[in-house]
Amino acid sequence: MLTFYHAPGSSSLAVHIALHEVGAVFEAKTISFAHRDLDPPELRGFNPEGKVPTLVIDGRPLTEVAAILYYLARTYPDAKLFPFGDIEAEAKVISWMSFVASTLHPARQRGPEHTQQVYRWAEQRLGVGPWAVGAYSIADIHLFRLFWRFRGSLGADPAIFPNLTAHHDRMMQRPAVQKTFEAEAALGYTLPA
Numbered sequence: 001m002l003t004f005y006h007a008p009g010s011s012s013l014a015v016h017i018a019l020h021e022v023g024a025v026f027e028a029k030t031i032s033f034a035h036r037d038l039d040p041p042e043l044r045g046f047n048p049e050g051k052v053p054t055l056v057i058d059g060r061p062l063t064e065v066a067a068i069l070y071y072l073a074r075t076y077p078d079a080k081l082f083p084f085g086d087i088e089a090e091a092k093v094i095s096w097m098s099f100v101a102s103t104l105h106p107a108r109q110r111g112p113e114h115t116q117q118v119y120r121w122a123e124q125r126l127g128v129g130p131w132a133v134g135a136y137s138i139a140d141i142h143l144f145r146l147f148w149r150f151r152g153s154l155g156a157d158p159a160i161f162p163n164l165t166a167h168h169d170r171m172m173q174r175p176a177v178q179k180t181f182e183a184e185a186a187l188g189y190t191l192p193a
Contacts, residue, residue, distance in 0.1 A: 002026035003056040005043055007033055008189030011105075012053035013180065014145040015068045018138060020176035022076035026055075030187055065145075066097040069138035081138045089133055096132050096139035099125070104146050108153075119147070119154060119161065126163045130170060144171040 004019060004026045006012035010033070019026055029040050031052050039050055046061040047054050054061050055068045062068055073082035083089035099122070107118040122143070126132060132139040147156070147164050148171070158165040171177050 001058055003029060005029045005031055005040070005047075005052050005054040005056070007031045007052045008184035008187050009149065010052055011065050011145065013149070013184070014065050014141050015053040015055065015072070016180045016184070017141050017145070017174075017176050018069050018072045018081065020179045021081060021141070021174075022072050022079040024072065024076065028183070064101075065142060066101055066138075069097070069142060073138050080135065081141075083133065083135060083137065092133045093137050093139045096125075097142055100139070100142045100146060104143075108150065115150075115154060119156070119164065122147075123161050123163050126167060128163055128166075130167075132167075140167070140171065144168060144177075 002019075002024055004012075004015065006016055006028060008030065016028075029043075031039055031043070031050070036050065043054065044050055046056065047063060049063075051063050053065060053068055054063050055071070056062075057071070062071055070082070073079070077084060082093060103118055104122060107115040126143070131137065132143055144167065147168055150156075151161075151164075151168065156164065
C-alpha cells in the first residue's frame with residue numbers, strides 16, 4: 001500500500017506526476033502549508049520534519065523527490081522512467097536529478113541574476129532533444145516541476161529559453177501531467193498557467 005503525503009503545487013507535484021505515470025494505486029493525503037496544525041497526526045511520527053513529498057510504502061516512509069522518483073521507476077519498470085541497463089544513461093539521469101535538486105531548486109535564494117544564469121545552464125544542458133536523457137525519464141519530471149513552477153517569476157522568455165519552453169510544452173501534453181493538475185486543482189489549488 002502506498003500513501004502519498006503532498007502539498008499541491010509544491011515539490012511533491014513531481015512525485016504526483018510519477019505516480020500517475022506508473023499507474024500506481026495510492027492514497028493521497030493533502031498537507032496545507034498554511035495550516036500545518038491540521039497535518040495528519042501520523043505524518044510527524046514517521047517524518048519529524050513534516051516534509052512533503054513523503055511516500056509511505058507498507059508503513060515505511062521515503063522522503064526527498066529524487067529518491068521517491070527513483071523508487072517508483074525501479075518498482076514500476078514497465079513505465080520506462082529510467083534507462084535500466086545503460087550505465088551511461090543511468091548516470092546522466094542521476095546527474096540531472098542532482099543538478100535539479102542542488103543547483104536549480106535553491107537558485108532563487110541567491111537572487112534573480114543567479115537564477116537566470118542557472119536556468120541558462122539548464123537550457124544549454126537540455127539542448128533541443130525532446131527529453132533530458134534520450135528517452136522520457138524521471139529527470140524530465142523533476143526538471144519540469146521546477147521550470148513550470150518558477151517560469152513566471154523567472155521571466156522565462158521563450159526566446160531566451162526555447163529548449164526549456166519546448167520541454168515544458170511537451171510535458172503539459174502528457175496524460176499523467178494533465179491528470180495530476182486536475183487532481184490538484186480539485187483540491188482548490190490554483191495552478192500557475
